[in-house]
Amino acid sequence: MEHIPLSVLATLLVALFFCSAFFSGSETALMALNRYRMRHLAQAGHGGAGRAQRLLDKPDRLIGLILLGNNFVNIIITQLATYIGFRLYGDAGIAIATGLLTLALLVFAEVAPKTLAALHSEKVAYPAAYVYTPLLAVAYPLVWTVNLLANAVLRLLGVRAQPQAQHALSSEELRVAVNEAGALIPARHQRMLVNLLDLEKATxxxxxxxxxxxxxxxxxxxxxxxxxxxxxxxxxxxxxxxxxxxxxxxxxxxxxxxxxxxxxxxxxxxxxxxxxxxxxxxxxxxxxxxxxxxxxxxxxxxxxxxxxxxxxxxxxxxxxxxxxxxxxxxxxxAITPEILPQADGSYLVDATIHLRELNRLLGAHFPLDGPRTLNGLLLEYLEIIPEANISVLMDGYPMEIVQVKNNAIRTVRISPRLPTQQSAQD
The missing domain is CATH 3.10.580.10 (CBS-domain)
Structure with a gap:
């Protein structure tokens, strides 16, 4: 290697850095993919998504391949950088190369490519899948051997390296996914989907x-x-x-x-x-x-x-x-609405209204685990059948009982919610 020009060695070193960055970034990108979107694209005939899905179906093989490639490249980088440093500055160059190499690997082969991959996972992962598919076929015996040894170590530690079944999303996870869909789903459709999930919570x-x-x-x-x-x-x-x-x-x-x-x-x-x-x-x-x-x-x-x-x-x-x-x-x-807005910003409310609907219309949070109607909520709170013109404060909303008839509250005036601090003091 003494006869190889330093320019050639430097070019090779840069190329190896690109390889290391590819392995690091593509690993992050593949693991950060939205699996549901990937399946949709794969079913629609997207080649990269289909290959990525097949690779992720056996994640131990994929990770084994990536780590083999990444470690192999990083070892060569270390050896090559040390040799270049020695040729330039002798023994002092080895120490200089070690320090610079640590910083360069951290920035250019780890943090930067992984950050880019996390931000643009599909743009990185799907092209990478075209590279990993044939590479896995070629290196499969070595990958299989490494995985076998790794699984043997895990078994000695009492860990079974069995593939975990993919869990379906819970209703709460689906709610988060719908709410975070943004412009992908119109706001009205988002509300409908969330309401559909809420059917389990209502009777x-x-x-x-x-x-x-x-x-x-x-x-x-x-x-x-x-x-x-x-x-x-x-x-x-x-x-x-x-x-x-x-x-x-x-x-x-x-x-x-x-x-x-x-x-x-x-x-x-x-x-x-x-x-x-x-x-x-x-x-x-x-x-x-x-x-x-x-x-x-x-x-x-x-x-x-x-x-x-x-x-x-x-x-x-x-x-x-x-x-x-x-x-x-x-x-x-609907001809006689249960909530009538007033000029002063308050609402005249039919006390038979369901609390779920009242919460939805006012954006309030009246409890739903007890009485079902506003009349029931007020009677439970007061513990008596009140007379008209009595006022109460519930969940920060001033309420005035306007009409009582046949042992039930018929009409309530609800004023705008008080600021949090004032409501707490009252």
């Missing part, structure tokens, strides 16, 4: 129409009144009962009886024959399960019952879907 009690607000047909009413109710009903399906909803007979689809009403041929017998058996839903059923139950039973409406079989309310498929996509039906309740 039919959160969306049901309370028992006292159920609109149905009472067969003990005057027949002319029943006919008018059928004609003017704003709902497609109605529960039919005798006396009260506890004596439920079934559900009627107006499409089956309106032609008879139009021909003035509808009778109580015809109405009873057109009924579909009632469908009952346990009150603790989460919305995700109930959505599947509606699909399996081919139902769109059901009565929510407690553990004693008493009817607590009514839940519909439309109400459940609105938890995902937001309001989309022509619900007559």
């Amino acid at each position: 039919v009690e959160d969306i049901m129409v309370p028992r006292n607000e159920i609109i149905g047909i009472d067969l003990e009413d005057d027949w002319d009144d029943i006919t008018q109710q059928l004609i003017h009903s704003q709902y497609t399906r109605l529960p039919v009962f005798e006396g009260n909803v506890d004596n439920i007979l079934g559900f009627i689809h107006l499409r089956r009886v309106l032609p008879l009403v139009h021909r003035n041929e509808l009778t109580p017998e015809h109405l009873r024959q057109a009924l579909r058996d009632p469908y009952f839903i346990p009150e603790g059923t989460n919305l995700n399960r109930q959505l599947l139950n509606f699909q399996r039973e081919k139902r769109r409406i059901g009565l929510v019952v407690d553990e004693y079989g008493d009817i607590q309310g009514l839940a519909t498929l439309e109400d459940l879907l609105e938890e995902v996509v937001g309001e989309f039906t022509s619900d007559p309740g």
